[in-house]
Structure formats: structure tokens, C-alpha cells
Amino acid sequence: MKKLLILLATLLLATSLVACKAEEPVAEVKDVTLKVWGSQDDQAMLGEMVEAFKAANTGVNWTIELGVVGEPDARTKYLEDPEAAADVFAYPNDQVMDLVNAGALYEVTINKDAIVAANIQSAVDAATVDGKLYGYPMTADNGYFMYYDKSVYSEEDVKSLDKMLEVAQAAGKKVFFDVSNGWYIASFFIGAGNTFSMVDGKQVLDFNNETGVKVGEAIKAFTAHPAFLTGDDNIFKAGMGTTIAAGVSGTWNAGDISTILGANYAATKLPEYTLGGVATQLGSFAGFKLMGVNSLTAFPEEAMALAEFLTNEANQIKRFETRKLGPSNKNAAQNEAVLADVALSALAQQAPFAISQNSVAGTYWGPAEAFGLALENKDYTMSIQAMLDALVSQAAGE
Amino acid sequence: MKGGTQMTNGLKAFGKRIGLFFTHFSQGDIITKASYFVMGLGQFLRGQWVKGAAYLGVQLIFIYYMLVSGISSILGLRTLGTKLQERVWSEERGIFVVQAGDNSMLMLLFGVAAIFVVLAFVMVYWMSVSGSYQNQMTLEAGKKPLNFRQEIDVYLNEKYHITVLTLPVFLTFLFTIVPLVFMILLAFTNFDRxxxxxxxxxxxxxxxxxxxxxWKDPLKSKTFIDLLIWTLIWAVFATVLNYIFGMVLAIMINKKGIKLKKFWRTIFVITIAVPQFVSLMLMSQLLADQGTLNVILQEMNLIDKFLPFLSDPTMAKITVIVVNLWVGVPYSMLITSGILMNIPTDLYESAKIDGANAWVQFWKITLPYMLFVTGPYLITQFIGNINNFNVIYLLTRGGPLSLEYFQAGKTDLLVTWLYKLTVNEQNYSLASTIGIFIFMLSAFFSLIVFNKTASTQKEDDFQ
Amino acid sequence: MMKSMKARAKAGNALIYAILSGLSFIWLLPIVWLIMSSFRKEPGAYTAYIIPKEFTLDNYTRLFTETTLFNYPRWFMNTLIVAIFSCIISTVIVLLTSYALSRLRFKMRKPMMNIALVLGMFPGFMSMIAIYHILKAFGLTQSLFALVLVYSGGAALGYYISKGFFDTIPKAIDESAMLDGASKNTIFWKITLPLSKPIVVYTILMAFIGPWVDFIFVSVIMKDNYQNYTVALGLFQMLSRENIYQYFTRFAAGAVLIAIPITILFIYMQKYYVSGITGGSVKG
Structure with a gap:
């Protein structure tokens, strides 16, 4: 017994001595440890950017780690464990509401005016909630437009959806449009002037008004056309150039489509469709990717400096050069190579008709898909009005 | 009824323990009394060195844990946090400095965990106290308490179940029961977006x-009831058909005279070896409206319009059940062939002498025997199918979606619907609530069946 | 008389061969498609045909040579390590639990069986986050060890199948061993286990498969630690909308390679599927 006690006492003494000795000397250089999240495709590029950042900001002992979490997963991964999340992470603007609600983001205050001035207005708006800026705009290319086969269509043909269908049918081909998808089907409603808004966190839509019903009839006519084809990206890319003459999709497919079509590769803004006898331009969603600073970071100023650096003009051009990502920075967007990019200029043509996704709630997608699917399947058991009423009330979560 | 008697028995045993706790103390000698305060004394001072030291160690760790975090964790359960995240403008730094607040989710989880730690400690404490008293009795009777070696022998024989089950029970608490209690408690909170x-x-x-x-919302309750009905239909078909086809397949392969048994079995196992998310993704591409199967059938001029395998509500329901056969039959083939081989051959021999043909043999011998052995397995399969997230989600995502349902599609099971609710609305408390309904339903059903099946009633019969 | 019976048996067997071949065709069709895709030269996730226009081995070789974006070899080794350890641990846990619940008699047996049955019924996607935070409290996240714990931690709840099997082994065997002075421990390892090979094979196989096919738990546990991903989660990364067209054929090759260790393990263990173990050798 006694022996054991002595042993315990010595052990305690020893540990306390060690603890005393471990007192640290006053640090001369500040140690800053940060983590950045980006998609796996971005890792090499981010690594280079981080090195450039370190070189440009000497006098601090930087430890900057990279972690693989792509933008679509940012919200989920963040909320699973905010403490383990990166200090600086990339996210798409449709997550900004949820992240701000969860208190996940630092408000951007340092150099705010310069950041606002440097980026296009729609990108800044997409990063803004209640007048406060919560992200550093990084890309402005998450939208959709029309890809087409030049051997089938002239530039004049692709201005009207009706004409496109007609030409495609004559050529024995199809026009691809994923109508059973809330993201794409919205373009008919947006074009007609229907609106999305959020009231107390609830989705408020006016799709079931008179205009909305006309839009519904127009979609019904479109999906009933023999040259109409729906499906996912895989179907689109498998058929483009052979059975498909044109299709609505986004920049992420630009590389593949241009390889498939070769010299016949072309893209432009979405066409006009016939709404109650009047030609109406199709609208769309404009999506942006933003850099955010984790509200739990230990080094907010340094994290902000890094986020700002990673999204500055030079790095946005670098993003375009390495990964063909379209810039949100005004100067970068005027870069000659960017202007010459077929997909990005099609997106730019569509931009005036696009709205931000910030006021779209998670509850919208399911009912919107159900509505599109019913029309695709030519299931007309419910009237358009009844279907839209159901869509509106379900999107509100009721 | 049965659960009731089990419960009262449990309460009685518990009451008895409490009584013993005090009688042991009053009848105990000084060492026993002291071991009520310093755990392990009654073992350590009576020659059980290892056991005594272990008890003492447990007590020290427990006290340390309670002081460092246990007490505050348990107290935190009352409010689930009071300190809200704050943002304070700092003129000097030019930012709104964020001051972290309490995290309700972690407080709930660690509060629950702390309660389980306390319960576990009470159990160990009881073991040490009663063990100490027993040692005293043994010594008074003129014998020696068991030494370490002898104790090990006891744990390898009479108390073998304790040796064997301690680790599984511990892991089950850690990875199943604590998270489960946490999830159930979420239903009583307002955890949403x-x-x-x-x-x-x-x-x-x-x-x-x-x-x-x-209850307040007709569309939600309609969705709930419709999906519940479909969930049950799905579970019945998925379970029964998989089982029967798997068994028939196993019987065919095991039949005397069939050659290349290993070859046939391997073919079906390969489909298990390819991960489900891959094979189901392929299946959904194969069966899509513009999918490969439709294209090939159209090219062969067998059909002129695509078959809506996954987009027509009724077809989609049939398709998921059939595809699930593809997924599940190899598993039930494996299990049943293991057990089929174990059927005593003399049962068949005597049946043959009586002139029973293969069909009669199947109904009179094979099936009853299989049901006896695999009864509980069938129940768990049924429950597993009620919660079969993977097959539905990877194949159809619940689709075709319908406006007749609230945020759900025609092949959605309750569990995939819950998942969508959490993803689209981050409404965790609602999801937990509906989860509890499913839980109670399946627990009620399966406990009744489980305790009525032949395999638990007469588990000693075949032994 | 004998002749006609033989002829009937022959006809019966021929029918069975026909059915088995038909079923094999259906079962293998998607697998064949997968294998074909893994040798396909044309990119793309979807084709309207099954047999590739051009064949190539590139998809396999590039899985192992181009590792900067998708480190397949590393993920494969991770998975192999996790699968082996969690397979050993969970097999031992399952078999011991079922043995205790089948052959030993103790007070808590029935309640334990009921509780274990009920525990598996709560739809558990929220539990993953709870498990993650429990592991984090032990300082174990983002490691392969944590994954092993996660995959084997709940193993005991799957005791039913082997318990049912143990129930069929005649008690007389145990009793005679006990008369010879064997302890319960000895009986389990020396007598029960050798008599239960088919169910041991099944248990090992199921436990081994788990880590190869799960992509949900591993994503919660590993988070941003890309190097410690398992193959299933890693392969999933190839399916992002930017990558799927270029990487689908490689994805197929990766999936085919996953199937190989599992199939080999099964082929190797099949010899334990010997007919009539208890029925033949020891008549109950």
C-alpha cells in the first residue's frame, strides 16, 4: 500500500514539474493555422494560390492546410461539425441563407467596399443577406443556357423555341430540356415574370396566378411536342450531335460538349417561347460560388485576408485558365480569353434574364419536379391550375 | 402481457437490490463498510489484488470525469444551452467578432452520454460492494475468496456469458443505444432550420x-398514410419473395446430381460483391425512359414506345420490387444453403421410404425446418425492408414524384421521405417524431411475432 | 422402373440447369455491362449499347497511374485494411454473441434478445452524426481505426442468423464434452465453431463486404481527409457533374476491382460449404 502511494506521489510530482517546464517563450512571429476547403478538382490550383498568399504575406508563420469538400457538400459537412470545418470554405450561393441562419459565416467588413466594387452586382447580391455581405464572390458561372449543333441550326433558328422544335423535328432530332427539374423548369416562370420570395423563411410563389397558368399551358405544349426530349446530363451528352440537336445545360458540360460537337459546337442564350401567343424570353437562375469565413475560426482577420486573396482578380483569371470557371470579378470578366469562351459568353448573354437563387427554399424543388414530371409523362388528370395550386402550397411547406 | 411480467420482475429485482444494498452495509464488517466509500477495498485487502485495483481505478476515473465534464453535461440537459452566439463590433479590428455560444446538439448528446456513464458506474459500484460483502461471507465461512486464476476459470465456464457479452454490450451502448436515445429525444425539441x-x-x-x-395537416397525414401502406406492401413483397426465391435457388443448386455447385454459387455472389450503389445506378440507367433497355427493345422493334419502368407509378413499384429481388436473392441463397445442408438427412430418408415426392418433402420437411431456423431472420429482414433506404433511394429517389403527396414520390418509403424532409427543410425534430412512429410500429409488430415464432418458443426442440 | 426414375431425374436436372442458366444470365447482365463499360474506350456515363465500340485497358491502368485527382490505390488499401480488421472483430463478436444467446442460459437472455431485435428498427441517419461526435470525444475521427470501430460496433445486433444455426446443433454434443470436463469456452472454440462452418463463412463474408460498399458512414467520419477515404466514397467523387463524363469508365473499372477481393474470399471459403455437416456426421 505504502509503496503504491509513494509511487503515485512521485508520478504526480513529476507531471507537475514537466508542466512547469513546458511554459512557452514569448512568440516573436505570430503562428496562424488555417484550413481551406475546396473541391478535389481545385486542390492543385488552390495549393498554388496558397503558396502565393504566403509569399505575399510574410511576417506570419503560416500553416495552411487544404481539405477536400466540394462546394455542393459545404453546408452539410459544415453543419455536421462546425468546429472541424475549414476556416475558409467555398460554397454555392443557394446555401448562403441556411449558412447565415445557422450562424456559420463571418460578415465581410474588411475592404468591403473594394470587394463590392470589384465584382458584378448580381454576384454581390447573391452573397448578401439583409444588407450584409457574407461571402467573397469567386465564380459567376453556375447557370444554364442553350448548347446547339451548328450543322442543324442557324443563329437565327435558335432565337425561338418553336423554330428550334420545328427544325429538329424536320431533321429527325430532338431538343433536350430537363423539364422535370425545378432548376430548369423555373426558366419558363421567371421569363413570364412570376416571382420567388421568402417570407419568414417560407417560400412564397405566385405560379398559380393567371400568368402562371399560361406558363403551365406553354410547358404542356412544349413537352407534348414530338421533338421534345428530357433526361439527365448523361442522356444529353450521349445523344448530343447524333440524336440531339440542342439542349439546355450549364458550363460544367462545356468541355465535353465541345469535344463531342467539334467544329459544330455553339452556345447561346435561351430562346424565346410562346406564352399565350406572345414571344417571351426564357429566364433562368444565375448561380455563383462564394468563399466564406467560418464564424468559429480562431483567426478571423487572417482567414478573411486569405479568402479575399483567393477570390481576387488574378486568382479568378487563374481559375478560368486552369478550370474554365467563369469569373465574377468585373475586370477578370473582361479578360480576352474569358470573352472568347463560347459557353461563358452564352451565359453572359443570358445574364440579363437571370435571377439569383437566394430566395428559393429547399421545399421548392420537390413539388416543381413533380409538376414537370406530370407534364412530361402527359399525365393530365389534374388541371394546370390545380397542379400549380398544389405546387405553390407545397413549396410553402403546407 | 409478457413484456408486462418481464417489467414487474425487473422492478422487483431492482427493489431487492436496493434492500440488499442497505442490509449488506449494516451487516458488513469495517472493510465492507469502508468499501462503500473506497471501491475495491473489500477485494484488495482480501487478496484479490487485480480486481481491487481495477475497482479503485474505475472510481478514480469516474470522479475525475464527473468533476471535469460529467456534472456540467447532465446539468446542461435541463436547458440545452443558454449562451447564444454573439457578434460584437470591434472598431480596432474592423470586424464583428464572433463569440461562440452553446451548441445545443452537443449538449444533448453529451448529456445523454453522461447519464449512461453514471448508470454504468452505479452498476460497477454495486458489483464492487456486493462482491466485498460476499468476500466477507466467504472468509467467515472459513474459505478463501477466489484468486485471479480461479476467477478467470469461472469466467470461462459458469459465467462465460458475461465474458462473451461484455464487449458486444459495451459497443452496442456506445454506437447504438446512446445515439438512439439522442435521436428519440430530438423529437421533443424544436431542432429545425x-x-x-x-x-x-x-x-x-x-x-x-x-x-x-x-394531425393538423390533411396533406401530410394523407402522405403519411399512403406511404405507410406502400411501405408495408413493399416490405412484405420484398421479404417474402426474396426468401422464397433465395431458398428455391439454394435447393436447386444443392440438389444431388447438379454439378458445378461452386460455380453457380459464385455467379450469384459476384452480384453481392459489386457495391449496391454501383449496381443500382446501372439498373436505373438501364431502366430509364431513354435507358439502354428501352433503346435496345425499340431497335429490335419489340416495342414502339418506351416502357415507363421507373416513371409510371405502378410500373415503378413493380420495378423496385423486382430489382430488389436481383439485389436480395443472392443473400438469402447464401444463408439458406448454409442451413439447408444442416437438415438432418435421416428426415428425408424416412420421408422417401414413405414415398413422399420432392414437392411434399419441401412442404413437410424443408420449409418448416427453414422457418424454424430463420424465423427471426425473416422478421429482421422485414424490418430492414421497412427501413430499406438504399435500394429505393439509389434506384428511384422515391420517384416518380407526385403533387398528390407532400414532398414525396410514389415509391418513397417512410424512411426516404424522412430523409428528404431533413435534407430539404432540415426539420430534424419532425423527422425524429415520424421516426418514433415507425419505430413503435415495427417494434410492436416484431416483438409479438418474434416471441410467438416457433424458433423462440421451441428453440430447444431441435437441439 | 429404375430406368424411368433415372430418366426423370435426368430430365429434372436438365430443367434445373436450364433455369440456373437463365437466372445466371439475368443476374450477370448488369455485371457484364459494368465490365464492358470498364473496358470501353468511348467516354460517357450512358450508352445506348452494351458492347463497346472500342476496347481499352486504359481505364484500369490509369486508375493506378493517375492518382493526383483520385488516389484509387491508396483508397483500395485503406478499404482492405479496414475490411480485414472489422471483419475479424465483428465476426468474433457476432459468433460469441449468438453462441451465448443460443447455448448459454442466464437471466437476462430473453430481454436481451428482445432489446437487440428492437434496436435495429429506428431509422438511423441522425445516429451517424451522434456516432461521429462520440468518436470525436475519444479523439478518434478521420482515422481508419474509427472506421473499424464503426463497422464492427453494431455487429452484435446481427446475431439472429448464426443463433438460429447454433440452435440446430444437438445439445447432446455439448453435454458429452462437459462430462469430459470441457469448459464452455473450450466447447465454443473446439466443438461448436467447427460444426458451424457455413454460417461462419456467411458471417465473415458479410462483415468483409460492409466497408467496400458503404459510402455514407465513411463520409461522415472522414470529412475532408481525402487520403483516408475508402474506395466506395472515393469512387463516388468521380460521379460529380464535372467529372462523370470523363471518369465513368474508370469508375466502372474501380467497381469491378472492388468485386475481386470479395469474390476471391468467397471462392476460397466455399470449400467449407460441405454438405450435411451435422446431419451426416453426427446424428442428433
Missing amino acids: FHQPPGNLFTWVGFENFTAAL
Whole structure:
């Protein structure tokens, strides 16, 4: 017994001595440890950017780690464990509401005016909630437009959806449009002037008004056309150039489509469709990717400096050069190579008709898909009005 | 009834323990009394060195844990956090400095965990105290308490079940029971997207979710009931058909005279070896409206319009059941062939002498025997199918979606619907509430069947 | 008489061969498609045909040579390590639990069986986050060890199948061993286990497969630690909308390679599927 006690006492003494000795000397250089999240495709590029950042900001002992979490997963991964999340992470603007609600983001205050001035207005708006800026705009290319086969269509043909269908049918081909998808089907409603808004966190839509019903009839006519084809990206890319003459999709497919079509590769803004006898331009969603600073970071100023650096003009051009990502920075967007990019200029043509996704709630997608699917399947058991009423009330979560 | 008697028996045993706790103390000698305060004394001072030291160690660790975090964790359960994340403008730094608040989710989880730690400690404490008293009795009777070696022998024989089950029970508590209690308690909170940590707190709301969830809203309750019916239909078909086809397949392969048994079995096992998310993704591409199967059938001029395998509600329901056969039959083939080989051959021999043909043999011998052995397996398969997230989600995502349902599609099971609710609305408390309904339903059903099946009633018969 | 019976048996067997071949065709069709895709030269996730226009081995070789974006070899080794350890641990846990619940008699047996049955019924996607935070409290996240714990931690709840099997082994065997002075421990390892090979094979196989096919738990546990991903989660990364067209054929090759260790393990263990173990050798 006694022996054991002595042993315990010595052990305690020893540990306390060690603890005393471990007192640290006053640090001369500040140690800053940060983590950045980006998609796996971005890792090499981010690594280079981080090195450039370190070189440009000497006098601090930087430890900057990279972690693989792509933008679509940012919200989920963040909320699973905010403490383990990166200090600086990339996210798409449709997550900004949820992240701000969860208190996940630092408000951007340092150099705010310069950041606002440097980026296009729609990108800044997409990063803004209640007048406060919560992200550093990084890309402005998450939208959709029309890809087409030049051997089938002239530039004049692709201005009207009706004409496109007609030409495609004559050529024995199809026009691809994923109508059973809330993201794409919205373009008919947006074009007609229907609106999305959020009231107390609830989705408020006016799709079931008179205009909305006309839009519904127009979609019904479109999906009933023999040259109409729906499906996912895989179907689109498998058929483009052979059975498909044109299709609505986004920049992420630009590389593949241009390889498939070769010299016949072309893209432009979405066409006009016939709404109650009047030609109406199709609208769309404009999506942006933003850099955010984790509200739990230990080094907010340094994290902000890094986020700002990673999204500055030079790095946005670098993003375009390495990964063909379209810039949100005004100067970068005027870069000659960017202007010459077929997909990005099609997106730019569509931009005036696009709205931000910030006021779209998670509850919208399911009912919107159900509505599109019913029309695709030519299931007309419910009237358009009844279907839209159901869509509106379900999107509100009721 | 049965559960009731089990419960009263449990309570009685518990009451008896409490009584013993005090009688042992009053009848104990000084060492026994002292071991009520310093655990392990009654073992250590009576020659059981290892055991005594272990008890003491447990006590020290427990006290340390309670002081460092246990007590505050348990107290935190009352409010689930009071300190809200704050943002304070700092002129000097030019930023709104964020001051972290409490995280309600972690407080709930660690509160639950702390309670389980206390319960486990009480159990160990009881073991040490009663063991100490028993040692005293043994010594008074003129014998020696068991030494370490002898004790090990006891744990390898008479008390073998304790040796064997301690680790599984511990792991089950850690990875199943604590998370489960946590999830059940979520249903009594307002954890949704407006109360999302770390920026917000959530707190107890009592039974509000249970009333608000389904009863007040006709569309939600219609969705719930329709999906419940489909879930049950799906579970019955998926379970029964998989089982029967798997068994028939196993019987065919095992039949005397069939050659290349190993070859046939391997073919079906390969489909298990390819991960489900891959094979189901392929299946959904194969069966899509513009999918490969439709294209090939059209090219062969067998059909002129695509078959809506996954987009027509009724077809989709049939398709998921059939595809699930593809997924599940190899598993049941494996299990049943293992057991089929174990059927005593003399049963068949005597049946043959009586002139029974293969069909009669199947009904009179094979099936009853298989049901006896695999009864509980069937129940768990049934429950597993009620919660079969993978097959439905990877194949159809619940689609075709329908406006007749609230945020759900025609092949959605309750569990995939719950998942969508959490993803689209981050409404965790509602999801937990509906989860509890499913849980109670399946627990009630399966406990009845489980305790009525032949395999638990007469488990000693075949032994 | 004998002749006609033989002829009937022959006809019966021929029918069975026909059915088995038909079923094999259906069962293998998607697998064949997968294998074909893994040798396909044309990119793309979807084709309207099954047999590739051009064949190539590139998809396999590039899985192992181009590792900067998708480190397949590393993920494969991770998975192999996790699968082996969690397979050993969970097999031992399952078999011991079922043995205790089948052959030993103790007070808590029935309640334990009921509780274990009920525990598996709660739809558990929220539990993953709870498990993650429990592991984090032990300082174990983002490691392969944590994954092993997760995959084997709940193993005991799957005791039913082997318990049912143990129930069929005649008690007389145990009793005679006990008369010879064997302890319960000895009986389990020396007598029960050798008599239960088919169910041991099944248990090992199921436990081994788990880590190869799960992509949900591993994503919660590993988070941003890309190097410690398992193959299933890693392969999933190839399916992002930017990558799927270029990487689908490689994805197929990766999936085919996953199937190989599992199939080999099964082929190797099949020899324990010997007919009539208890029925033949020891008549109950």
C-alpha cells in the first residue's frame, strides 16, 4: 500500500514539474493555422494560390492546410461539425441563407467596399443577406443556357423555341430540356415574370396566378411536342450531335460538349417561347460560388485576408485558365480569353434574364419536379391550375 | 402481457437490490463498510489484488470525469444551452467578432452520454460492494475468496456469458443505444432550420411535434398514410419473395446430381460483391425512359414506345420490387444453403421410404425446418425492408414524384421521405417524431411475432 | 422402373440447369455491362449499347497511374485494411454473441434478445452524426481505426442468423464434452465453431463486404481527409457533374476491382460449404 502511494506521489510530482517546464517563450512571429476547403478538382490550383498568399504575406508563420469538400457538400459537412470545418470554405450561393441562419459565416467588413466594387452586382447580391455581405464572390458561372449543333441550326433558328422544335423535328432530332427539374423548369416562370420570395423563411410563389397558368399551358405544349426530349446530363451528352440537336445545360458540360460537337459546337442564350401567343424570353437562375469565413475560426482577420486573396482578380483569371470557371470579378470578366469562351459568353448573354437563387427554399424543388414530371409523362388528370395550386402550397411547406 | 411480467420482475429485482444494498452495509464488517466509500477495498485487502485495483481505478476515473465534464453535461440537459452566439463590433479590428455560444446538439448528446456513464458506474459500484460483502461471507465461512486464476476459470465456464457479452454490450451502448436515445429525444425539441447550431439554440418543446407533425395537416397525414401502406406492401413483397426465391435457388443448386455447385454459387455472389450503389445506378440507367433497355427493345422493334419502368407509378413499384429481388436473392441463397445442408438427412430418408415426392418433402420437411431456423431472420429482414433506404433511394429517389403527396414520390418509403424532409427543410425534430412512429410500429409488430415464432418458443426442440 | 426414375431425374436436372442458366444470365447482365463499360474506350456515363465500340485497358491502368485527382490505390488499401480488421472483430463478436444467446442460459437472455431485435428498427441517419461526435470525444475521427470501430460496433445486433444455426446443433454434443470436463469456452472454440462452418463463412463474408460498399458512414467520419477515404466514397467523387463524363469508365473499372477481393474470399471459403455437416456426421 505504502509503496503504491509513494509511487503515485512521485508520478504526480513529476507531471507537475514537466508542466512547469513546458511554459512557452514569448512568440516573436505570430503562428496562424488555417484550413481551406475546396473541391478535389481545385486542390492543385488552390495549393498554388496558397503558396502565393504566403509569399505575399510574410511576417506570419503560416500553416495552411487544404481539405477536400466540394462546394455542393459545404453546408452539410459544415453543419455536421462546425468546429472541424475549414476556416475558409467555398460554397454555392443557394446555401448562403441556411449558412447565415445557422450562424456559420463571418460578415465581410474588411475592404468591403473594394470587394463590392470589384465584382458584378448580381454576384454581390447573391452573397448578401439583409444588407450584409457574407461571402467573397469567386465564380459567376453556375447557370444554364442553350448548347446547339451548328450543322442543324442557324443563329437565327435558335432565337425561338418553336423554330428550334420545328427544325429538329424536320431533321429527325430532338431538343433536350430537363423539364422535370425545378432548376430548369423555373426558366419558363421567371421569363413570364412570376416571382420567388421568402417570407419568414417560407417560400412564397405566385405560379398559380393567371400568368402562371399560361406558363403551365406553354410547358404542356412544349413537352407534348414530338421533338421534345428530357433526361439527365448523361442522356444529353450521349445523344448530343447524333440524336440531339440542342439542349439546355450549364458550363460544367462545356468541355465535353465541345469535344463531342467539334467544329459544330455553339452556345447561346435561351430562346424565346410562346406564352399565350406572345414571344417571351426564357429566364433562368444565375448561380455563383462564394468563399466564406467560418464564424468559429480562431483567426478571423487572417482567414478573411486569405479568402479575399483567393477570390481576387488574378486568382479568378487563374481559375478560368486552369478550370474554365467563369469569373465574377468585373475586370477578370473582361479578360480576352474569358470573352472568347463560347459557353461563358452564352451565359453572359443570358445574364440579363437571370435571377439569383437566394430566395428559393429547399421545399421548392420537390413539388416543381413533380409538376414537370406530370407534364412530361402527359399525365393530365389534374388541371394546370390545380397542379400549380398544389405546387405553390407545397413549396410553402403546407 | 409478457413484456408486462418481464417489467414487474425487473422492478422487483431492482427493489431487492436496493434492500440488499442497505442490509449488506449494516451487516458488513469495517472493510465492507469502508468499501462503500473506497471501491475495491473489500477485494484488495482480501487478496484479490487485480480486481481491487481495477475497482479503485474505475472510481478514480469516474470522479475525475464527473468533476471535469460529467456534472456540467447532465446539468446542461435541463436547458440545452443558454449562451447564444454573439457578434460584437470591434472598431480596432474592423470586424464583428464572433463569440461562440452553446451548441445545443452537443449538449444533448453529451448529456445523454453522461447519464449512461453514471448508470454504468452505479452498476460497477454495486458489483464492487456486493462482491466485498460476499468476500466477507466467504472468509467467515472459513474459505478463501477466489484468486485471479480461479476467477478467470469461472469466467470461462459458469459465467462465460458475461465474458462473451461484455464487449458486444459495451459497443452496442456506445454506437447504438446512446445515439438512439439522442435521436428519440430530438423529437421533443424544436431542432429545425430556424434553430440550427452553432448560431442558434434549440430547446425542449414537449409533445408539440407529435401533434403538429401530422394531425393538423390533411396533406401530410394523407402522405403519411399512403406511404405507410406502400411501405408495408413493399416490405412484405420484398421479404417474402426474396426468401422464397433465395431458398428455391439454394435447393436447386444443392440438389444431388447438379454439378458445378461452386460455380453457380459464385455467379450469384459476384452480384453481392459489386457495391449496391454501383449496381443500382446501372439498373436505373438501364431502366430509364431513354435507358439502354428501352433503346435496345425499340431497335429490335419489340416495342414502339418506351416502357415507363421507373416513371409510371405502378410500373415503378413493380420495378423496385423486382430489382430488389436481383439485389436480395443472392443473400438469402447464401444463408439458406448454409442451413439447408444442416437438415438432418435421416428426415428425408424416412420421408422417401414413405414415398413422399420432392414437392411434399419441401412442404413437410424443408420449409418448416427453414422457418424454424430463420424465423427471426425473416422478421429482421422485414424490418430492414421497412427501413430499406438504399435500394429505393439509389434506384428511384422515391420517384416518380407526385403533387398528390407532400414532398414525396410514389415509391418513397417512410424512411426516404424522412430523409428528404431533413435534407430539404432540415426539420430534424419532425423527422425524429415520424421516426418514433415507425419505430413503435415495427417494434410492436416484431416483438409479438418474434416471441410467438416457433424458433423462440421451441428453440430447444431441435437441439 | 429404375430406368424411368433415372430418366426423370435426368430430365429434372436438365430443367434445373436450364433455369440456373437463365437466372445466371439475368443476374450477370448488369455485371457484364459494368465490365464492358470498364473496358470501353468511348467516354460517357450512358450508352445506348452494351458492347463497346472500342476496347481499352486504359481505364484500369490509369486508375493506378493517375492518382493526383483520385488516389484509387491508396483508397483500395485503406478499404482492405479496414475490411480485414472489422471483419475479424465483428465476426468474433457476432459468433460469441449468438453462441451465448443460443447455448448459454442466464437471466437476462430473453430481454436481451428482445432489446437487440428492437434496436435495429429506428431509422438511423441522425445516429451517424451522434456516432461521429462520440468518436470525436475519444479523439478518434478521420482515422481508419474509427472506421473499424464503426463497422464492427453494431455487429452484435446481427446475431439472429448464426443463433438460429447454433440452435440446430444437438445439445447432446455439448453435454458429452462437459462430462469430459470441457469448459464452455473450450466447447465454443473446439466443438461448436467447427460444426458451424457455413454460417461462419456467411458471417465473415458479410462483415468483409460492409466497408467496400458503404459510402455514407465513411463520409461522415472522414470529412475532408481525402487520403483516408475508402474506395466506395472515393469512387463516388468521380460521379460529380464535372467529372462523370470523363471518369465513368474508370469508375466502372474501380467497381469491378472492388468485386475481386470479395469474390476471391468467397471462392476460397466455399470449400467449407460441405454438405450435411451435422446431419451426416453426427446424428442428433
